[in-house]
Amino acid sequence: MENNNSIMEKDISCIVKQIHASPYMIVLSITGGGTGAIGEMLRHGNGSATLIEAIVPYHENALRDFTGREPERCCSEETAREMAMASFKRALEIANPENGFRPDYLVGIGVTCKLTKEDEREAREHTIHIASQSISGTNTTSLTLLQDRSREEEEELASTLLIHTIARLCGAGQICVDEYISMTEQQVLQKKEATVSHDIGELLLSILLRKDSYGKKCIPIIHSKKTVPAASRIIFSGSFNPCHKNHAAMAKIAYERYGSPVTFEIALANVDKPPTDFISLESRINSLKTYANEEFFGNICLTNAPLFADKALLFPDSRFLVGYDTMNRIFNEKYYREGENRLTLIEHFKRYNISFLVFHRQDVELGELEIDKDILEICKIMPHDTYMDDGTSSTRLRKTCAK
Numbered sequence: 001m002e003n004n005n006s007i008m009e010k011d012i013s014c015i016v017k018q019i020h021a022s023p024y025m026i027v028l029s030i031t032g033g034g035t036g037a038i039g040e041m042l043r044h045g046n047g048s049a050t051l052i053e054a055i056v057p058y059h060e061n062a063l064r065d066f067t068g069r070e071p072e073r074c075c076s077e078e079t080a081r082e083m084a085m086a087s088f089k090r091a092l093e094i095a096n097p098e099n100g101f102r103p104d105y106l107v108g109i110g111v112t113c114k115l116t117k118e119d120e121r122e123a124r125e126h127t128i129h130i131a132s133q134s135i136s137g138t139n140t141t142s143l144t145l146l147q148d149r150s151r152e153e154e155e156e157l158a159s160t161l162l163i164h165t166i167a168r169l170c171g172a173g174q175i176c177v178d179e180y181i182s183m184t185e186q187q188v189l190q191k192k193e194a195t196v197s198h199d200i201g202e203l204l205l206s207i208l209l210r211k212d213s214y215g216k217k218c219i220p221i222i223h224s225k226k227t228v229p230a231a232s233r234i235i236f237s238g239s240f241n242p243c244h245k246n247h248a249a250m251a252k253i254a255y256e257r258y259g260s261p262v263t264f265e266i267a268l269a270n271v272d273k274p275p276t277d278f279i280s281l282e283s284r285i286n287s288l289k290t291y292a293n294e295e296f297f298g299n300i301c302l303t304n305a306p307l308f309a310d311k312a313l314l315f316p317d318s319r320f321l322v323g324y325d326t327m328n329r330i331f332n333e334k335y336y337r338e339g340e341n342r343l344t345l346i347e348h349f350k351r352y353n354i355s356f357l358v359f360h361r362q363d364v365e366l367g368e369l370e371i372d373k374d375i376l377e378i379c380k381i382m383p384h385d386t387y388m389d390d391g392t393s394s395t396r397l398r399k400t401c402a403k
Contacts, residue, residue: 012163013044018172019163020049021231025095026107026166027087028056028350031063032075033113034128036159037166050170052094055087069273070144075114077140077192080131081277089208089274096209103205107169108133111162128158130165131277137207138278139196144188181262194211194278197270200268203304207269218314221285221300222292224261232260234298234357236321237311238264242287246397250321251296251299253387258319259381261298264288265315269306271335309337309345319355327358330370351379356380359387 028038028051038054040194041047057066064070067082095101108325112132114124126145130137143161145154199219206217239398240247241265251262266284268276276284276358281302291297305311308320308330322330329335331342340348356370358381371379 012040013159015163015167015172016040016044017046019170020044020046021168022050022172022399023105024104024107024170025050025052025101025105026092026109026169027055027091027094028109028111028166029057029066029087030111030162031056031083031113032210033115033155033383034111034130034158034162034174035243036155036237037111037162040159040163043164052091055082055090059084064094064128067274075112075127075129077129077142080112080140081133081138082274083112083215083281084108084131084133085274085277086162088112092205092208098207101217103135106134109166109169111158111285113154113158115158116149116151125155128161130162132165133277135201136198137193138280139169140192140279142189142190142297144190146188175267189277192279193275194282196281200278200302203268203302204275204298207275209303216305216310218265219302219304222289224298230330231320232258233315233323234258234260234262235265235315236262237265237267237319238310239270239276240264240284240288242284243285243291248291248294248296249387250323251291252294253382254319254321254357255296258352262321263295263299263301263315264297264300265303265311267303267306267311271306306356307335309340309348312349312354316352316354319352319357321357321359322324323359324361325381327356327371330356331355331372342372346374354378357382 028041030038035056038051038056041051041054055066057063062076063074063083064077067079070080071079071082073079082087085307087106087110088106091106091108092103095106097103110133112130113128115126115128128143128145129238132140140351141161144156145157149157203217203219234251236251236254238246251264252283256262257261266276266281267331268281270276286298288300303314311320312318331345333341336345357381358379360382
């Protein structure tokens with residue numbers, strides 16, 4: 001009877017050839033382990049049919065530069081998704097749709113691993129995270145290794161798992177990931193998948209290709225049946241990663257003050273971060289939906305407008321709910337559009353009848369908010385006795401969940 005290793009070795013060659021026969025093309029980024037898959041994708045010939053580029057951002061600085069942000073944890077599902085998004089962007093840049101490549105056949109894959117180290121003294125979890133990003137979906141496969149193995153054995157396992165995952169994404173291969181994992185012992189496998197509509201996929205495409213011709217767009221996710229009074233629209237823009245009780249408190253205060261339900265806007269594009277992947281987007285939308293039965297809850301919409309100057313074009317005649325930190329970023333020259341300054345930005349907001357409802361944060365005492373007088377003309381600062389921030393933040397909630 002053949003052992004598992006001989007089965008895997010025999011199948012890899014066949015599976016790789018089937019991958020190369022598929023119409024899919026990928027950019028592959030790997031850190032922490034699993035780089036043997038790059039060799040497997042090339043050693044059987046015809047590798048250029050599939051592999052556009054392979055990147056190994058192994059040093060933490062290289063990983064930061066590749067993804068465009070400092071990862072909260074280097075080895076995590078979230079970091080793998082960020083790597084997959086950066087890889088997808090790279091695929092689009094190289095195999096540009098304008099040159100005849102079909103974006104629906106381009107895939108970005110990110111892999112991050114925490115494998116055993118030589119002379120490892122402290123017990124720690126060994127994990128493999130594989131993520132893929134396409135125009136229509138985000139997928140992840142995470143494997144926790146519960147059995148003691150050598151570094152070489154774990155490297156081989158990571159590389160083989162990656163090959164089988166690529167095969168599944170390309171619709172190739174004779175052994176699916178679940179069947180392959182069943183050959184091994186003492187593993188914990190988790191998979192996630194989120195797919196989106198054509199409109200949302202096109203929105204991501206417009207962000208990654210940075211095409212001004214696409215224009216700024218707003219896609220409704222939830223349509224509220226509640227009536228919004230004329231010139232009383234309230235927009236709460238945020239990442240909502242996740243939405244929490246302080247967000248809800250701010251929305252409730254605005255609703256009670258102005259009598260209009262709040263529209264929650266998530267920008268798929270970010271100024272300082274990679275675009276939001278679809279698994280993260282689904283999670284953020286679900287966190288907002290927990291408040292769907294509240295009186296203050298209006299709509300949820302998705303945009304490709306990271307800057308408030310762009311949001312003004314999509315939501316004229318609106319009040320935006322913002323925290324003090326966000327207010328400072330709006331008027332930080334780092335976030336100005338080309339040729340813009342503070343005065344032209346203020347005039348832009350006035351032209352579109354935009355105002356801001358500004359909420360304090362926990363560590364800012366009453367009277368400490370320093371906002372220029374010309375900016376104050378379009379702001380209403382909520383006093384502490386109306387809203388008290390208790391220090392809850394999305395970042396703290398994510399860190400707590402990650403422990």
